[in-house]
Amino acid sequence: MKRPWKGQVEKPAEDNILRHDPTNPLCPGNQRANGEVNPEYDSTFLFDNDFPALQPDAPDPGPRDHPLFQTKAARGVCKVMCFHPWSDITLPLMELGEIQRVIDKWAELIEELGTTYPWVQIFENKGAMMGCSNPHPHCQVWASSFLPNEPDLADHFQREYLKEHGEVMLLQYAKMEAERRGSWAITQSVTHQKPVEVQNKEWFYVGSGLSRFLSCLVMFLMSFYQERVVVENDDWLVVVPYWATWPFQTLLLPLRHVLRLSDLTAKEREGLASIMKRLLTKYDNLFETSFPYSMGWHGAPTGPFLQQDMKHWQLHAHYYPPLLRSATVRKFMVGYEMLALEQRDLTPEQAAQRLRNLPEEHYKARTNTGKGETTGEK
Template sequence: MTSISSTTLSDGRELIYFDDAGFPKSRAKGLTTDRRGLPPRGEPGEVRYDALTDEWVAVAAHRQTRTHLPPADQCPICPTTAGNFSEIPAPDYDVVVFENRFPSLGPALGAVAANPAWGTKWPAFGRCEVVAFTPSHTGSFSELSEARSRTVIEAWAQRTEALSALPGIKQVFPFENRGADIGVTLHHPHGQIYAYPYVSPRAGVLGAAARRFYDARDGRETLTGSLLRSEREDGNRMVLEGENFSAYVPFAARWPLEIHLVPHRQVPDLAALNGEEKDELASVYLDLLKRMDALYPTPTPYISAWHQAPLDDLLRPAGYLHLQLTSPRRAADKLKYLAGSEAAMGAFINDTTPESVAERLRSVAVPASATPPAVLAATPEGARA
């Protein structure tokens, strides 16, 4: 069982150690004190209301001074050494979550204006956290052990539950940006969690569609559950199927590489998964990342986005946890750029077919160290009618 220990950094930010099951690393070595003497935290930035789109936009000018591509010996999320007093004061750790020193949202908490209009600006309430997957400065999530993957999942689940209980929070979003082409400014393997004081635009669109479908069926079926069933019955875009999770390239994929990983049971978020589901997720998720990395000679940049049900009385009943794993890489030496149609109109044009991408992901040679976590989906010839 994952053990959890917490401490406070010198500027008052919370830091939490999550230790691999059976290996209480941070407790054994002690929670050392942050000796940097950081200045007190500043006030939050602001969110401004965009009346044209009915959306909130965060304005965080203070982030211009955030850490940008530091040398390896000055990495802020490596363990602390005599020459590098980092964000993590312990000399070793397994997984660590801490409040971002340069947050887009927070540290103050509260609700945004209920009836905004043009000219409305509000404190950028919320919380932004960093999740360090490993003390090793190099590598990626796909190179973690299954035990470490399970610890990260436990951290995501615990933080989802804790952040969801904070005042004013409407949505909790764990994610990972991997690769310079995505815009990563720290190479150390890590992810982030945003706790928004509003329902984000994308979650609002997905939530509204899910609620319409749910209401039309009197709560008997969810939209995501229906799509999962349809993809499994068709079979052409399936990547793998397990006891508790299945992965597929969606019928109308927007990105050159896009995989949806969906639990077979409707749950609103990672915190609602049971132990057996988390165990399988730890291996299935690693398998998907290894498949994506095995497509080309060099590591593939990606965004790993966990879509969790918003904390909204209208949207949450129809909500259904799922992962959207995407990459703009359309060939070994080509990226898909969001130009006029996508960036201005939100109208995506995909350069690949979902069926061909699924076939490649099914057939790619996963590194021998990976234990197949699930039965590979049928090939198109063996797809179910």
Template sequence: MAQFNMEDHPHRRLNVLTGEWVLVSPHRAKRPWQGQVEKISEEKRPEYDPTCYLCPGNERIGGHLNPKYTEPYVFVNDFSALLNDTPEGGVQSEDGLFQSKSESGICKVICFSPRHDLTIPEMEVSEIKKVVDLWAQEYKSIGENDFVNYVQIFENKGSVMGCSNPHPHGQIWSSSSVPNEPAKEQIKMLDYYNKFGRSILADYVAAELEKKERVLFENEHFVGLVPYWAVWPFEAMIVSKRHVTNLLELTEEEKEAFAAAYKELTVMYDNLFEVSFPYSAGIHQAPTDGEEHPEWHLHMHFYPPLLRSATVKKFMVGYEMLGNPQRDITAETSAQRLRDLSKVHYKYR
């Protein structure tokens, strides 16, 4: 009988933040690829696009006019998924089979830069720091509303991730309930904190820094890594070394380090296949429900879909929709591939 080896044999890995499992099938990565192949279309964008509804001074689809902003700019989404004046109401059948509840919230768009042709990996750290500053301001101001209990900051990059406008931007959706993903994390974080009196992510990061297998980089205040339980081929996290629960607890130096980590990881992504790398990314932090949440630990998730090249994507289908998520290459292999890349963006070599 052969000895079990995680680089060769199928196995499951536990996501300690959610309690969910991922199936890892590393032997499948060795099979030849005979699937879909697409051509890359490298788009060269101007610094300013008169037809872009996010560029400074332009009219948005809803008829509002953008100011001629020179730094990160935020506004209420013209087509918000949540509204702040939704009346209370819902449905609760006696048998519990039919339940619904009204949901209030505020949705905003944040333009990272006035320049239409930039993305985060192409911006200076000082410019990204201003984005982090604005995130913190919005987390505070939106979270002060009595009906807002969670503020979700996120970025969808690339048309494959449903991004409808290439101008560098992200979104902020706030809601009266805590969404599913951070709610699952809160349960696990609280259980661990009640048991050990420490942050689960603080202990996890310390263990990862000792092993070095999945760590992509670190600076004085943040660590970038491929999580042990990663589902997407090149999934990653940025985690604060110090146990902070939200953006408001970061010092100015830590905010700059966060910005530097954001840039470093996204440069890695772009360099992997020498393409503007698509992903969905978002910050998980403490709810804004007025309660103390010492169990929470600030971190940012990155979920990119690319698998084998700039044109071959990972899809969640079949077993993954009906059973549980599955991946072919191990987290350790992904981390090594990212670590081996140049630190200089491919466009500027």
């Protein structure tokens, strides 16, 4: 992070997006590539992807001529889901009720497509930096006839962990991070002296007698209990995971044992909407830009797995943002990281602290309030 940057600089995110662009195929009332016209939707809108990567009737490949070359038909369906009728809004600027309707639709799709397909992948690519070609707020849903590599590995390791330790791995991880958060709070409450900043940028406490002793104890404990929690509520926890490799990567976990999005209670869905808005607002506030990322949900496999014991699974979402130093400087996974081992530009604890310390009011709301204007929020 201390090296001077002389590498690629990205374009800043566009800030002058039309609310309704008559040429945008995702806007209400507009024509899409296949000739269909979108309804005048006022909430979420789901449709079959006009350029699907998976098709339900994909033909079987021909016979293989060598065991090195293994092929199978990849069948499935691909859908696109618009979050909102406006193109100039993103999830952190939407109202909680609007975000909850997105969550409800996600849960509905897991249930509906999961009756047929073993894996339903919900994912959002946000921003041109992540390959998103359309700024209109939307995600994709791919349901496949097979279990892809990442969830297959997740299934294996979670199953093995439960077998060996008798605990649901990610549920135990969430509880340990929450406990670490509690221990951190205890260390900070040991003394009520005000912190002062010294030259090495570490925070120390001043006082006399017992207070000085307690201050030293606080600093000692802080070395063991540096937390990775970014935001939390009664039902959810967001952490920069211990194994994070992207600079501001986060993991979103329920605090109850939950297998799939469709298993969430009404209260948990409400809490999820709230914590997503808080996290994504912090992301945008970090560099005061519409923060790019790829995110996606992982839950217990569906289809034939619905009849199997999947209690080793814990629902979770991954957020992978590329930005590193500013709104225009991203991390590249190349060279040694691609060929040998990923390296961290900052520790998970440092990343969590930077995100945690950011305000939960969106920077656009703060800017526009001073101008007497409104944000994208309704």
